[in-house]
Amino acid sequence: MLILNFKTYKEATGKNALIIAQIAEKISEQTGVNIIVVPQPTDIYQIKRAVGIEVWAQYLDPIDPDRHTGFISPYALQQVGATGVLINHSEKKLALKEIEKRVKYAKKYGLTTLVLTDSAEEVEKINLMEPDYIGYEKEELIAGDVSIIEVEGPNIENILDKIDHPLIIGSGIKEKEDIIESLKIGAKGVILASGIIKAQDVEEKILELAKAFKEF
Numbered sequence: 001m002l003i004l005n006f007k008t009y010k011e012a013t014g015k016n017a018l019i020i021a022q023i024a025e026k027i028s029e030q031t032g033v034n035i036i037v038v039p040q041p042t043d044i045y046q047i048k049r050a051v052g053i054e055v056w057a058q059y060l061d062p063i064d065p066d067r068h069t070g071f072i073s074p075y076a077l078q079q080v081g082a083t084g085v086l087i088n089h090s091e092k093k094l095a096l097k098e099i100e101k102r103v104k105y106a107k108k109y110g111l112t113t114l115v116l117t118d119s120a121e122e123v124e125k126i127n128l129m130e131p132d133y134i135g136y137e138k139e140e141l142i143a144g145d146v147s148i149i150e151v152e153g154p155n156i157e158n159i160l161d162k163i164d165h166p167l168i169i170g171s172g173i174k175e176k177e178d179i180i181e182s183l184k185i186g187a188k189g190v191i192l193a194s195g196i197i198k199a200q201d202v203e204e205k206i207l208e209l210a211k212a213f214k215e216f
């Protein structure tokens with residue numbers, strides 16, 4: 001699976017978010033690769049009305065619908081059509097207790113959970129929370145030119161030995177070879193942002209990267 005995080009990039013906000021999601025859907029249909037888009041919460045509804053691929057949220061708060069202001073409730077995400085959520089992205093870090101609460105709330109509202117971490121030590125604790133997927137990213141590699149697979153290969157193998165939930169890896173992934181190597185090592189998929197969002201030709205780049213799943 002290829003998870004495309006839109007972050008708060010201008011190129012992936014509002015009308016642009018819709019355009020990228022439509023391209024992702026087209027390529028997912030063409031190649032049969034599961035491409036999941038992760039826009040800002042303000043764009044989920046319009047995207048979900050227009051495309052059939054999965055749309056996940058970047059964050060959620062551990063609350064039920066009630067007298068709360070300024071939160072992102074899992075119920076609201078479910079209502080607008082989100083089917084999954086990122087938890088503890090390195091750009092939105094949380095304490096372990098907070099991660100655990102969010103996993104519970106996401107499950108309560110039927111949202112698939114991808115709990116991310118940049119710490120090989122934290123991985124075992126996250127594994128016990130029973131998320132659907134565990135994500136491993138290195139903050140310092142995000143949006144850079146060196147991919148996680150180039151520098152973290154042995155660590156990723158160690159992590160795979162410690163967990164019994166599928167692993168998604170991310171940070172600095174931009175090339176087809178990065179994805180092929182990630183899958184070879186045992187990852188279930190990749191999560192990426194800048195390699196696609198900042199590409200000169202987004203459609204060409206998504207297609208190129210999706211093909212990696214076929215060549216693996």
Ligand code: G3P
Nearest residue numbers: 142143171172192193194
């Ligand atoms: O969530 C994906 C992410 O943090 C990786 O970002 O730009 O290195 O692909 P990027």
